[in-house]
Amino acid sequence: MKIADMNWMQVETRTASDDRCILPIGSVEQHAYLSLATDMILAEKVSVDAAEPLGVPVFPALPYGLASSFASFPGTLTLSLATYISIIRDLLDSMYRSGFRRILVVNGHGGNTPAMTVISEWLNDHPDASVKFHDWWRAPKTMAKVLEIDPAASHASWMENFPWTRTGDPRQPSTQKPRIDFAALARVDTERKRALLGDGNYHGLYQRPDEDMLAIWSVAVSETRELLESDWH
Template sequence: MKIQDMNWLQLEQQVKKDDRCILPIGSVEQHAYLSLATDMVLAEKVAIDAAAGLGIPVFPVLAYGLASSFEAYPGTLSLSLSTYLGVIRDLMDSLYRSGFRRILVVNGHGGNAPATTIISEWLNLHPDASVKFHDWWRAPRTWAKVMELDPAASHASWMENFPWTRTNDPAQPQSAKTQIDFAALARVGAAKKRELLGDGNFHGLYQRADDDMHAIWAVAVDETRGLLESDWH
């Protein structure tokens, strides 16, 4: 259930019965022809879909993350590392104060990986808590499904092109993009990265059939739901 549909009195009663919750985290950044909010939309939706019927509160997505690599693209908003780690720590503290002891962090953006370090430190100070950090798109079963359909899958390519991440821009390329030079990309700043990347897709097709995307989504939701239901300690 979404936190926005609950009041604090209901939440207080819920956490007495079940100390699980979900915190989705994402990013607002370039995704070629897809929504700038792709990472936050997917993280929140997979969390809500996975929790459906379980009565587990899903908090609103933390929309902003670490996206300095794409700062040369208009619309990309990035926090500094120190700010981001502080935000993650503060949110974990707040969840703990609310009574949650089993927390699933559903991540939609690879750049947010440093959050795992602060969560590890936080867990050392909260030994009665358990936190799972879930990169939903590259979890084993979900990634296997992506690779089964098309190994040329990457940032801003077809693998993120769901009906709920598309814009009204009709200029969706029909061809596949050649893989970029990842080593060259890693050693330059944001402005040069934009020159190397162009529209922002790393490589592969821009779109596949919706049947393929719904098949991936079904696996992702089921895999995320499995994390809620088992192996917390």
């Protein structure tokens, strides 16, 4: 259930009997020919789809994250680490004040992992709460399904090309991009990163049949729902 469809009184009633909620977090950054908001779109949708039969409230996705590596690509927005840490803590504090004690943070962007440290510190100050951090796309079952279909999968490649992350751009290469030099990418600034990356795909095909994508999505939704249903304490 999207919390956008609830009022504050309904939230108060809900937390009295069920203190679970989901906070999706994403990023607005280059994804080659896919939407700049891919990470936000996927984190929010997998959260909503997973929570729907349980009635667990899903907050709107935090769209912006840590994307300094892609800062030279037009349309990419990035927060500083200090700002991001403060935002994550403030959001956790706000959810706690609202009565939520079991919080699932569904992450759609690898660069957001510093949020895990924030969560660890926050939990030390809130021992009656429980927070799970879920990288939905590389969770064990979901990643196993990706690798089963095609092990050449990466950022901005086919594995993020869902019907709901595509743009109106008709360009969609049919070739498979060679694997980039990750070591070289890690040691240079954002301008040189852009030069190394070209269109932004790290490696692999740009698109696979929707049948493959929906099979992955089914696993991702189920795996996310499992986290909501068990092992909170």
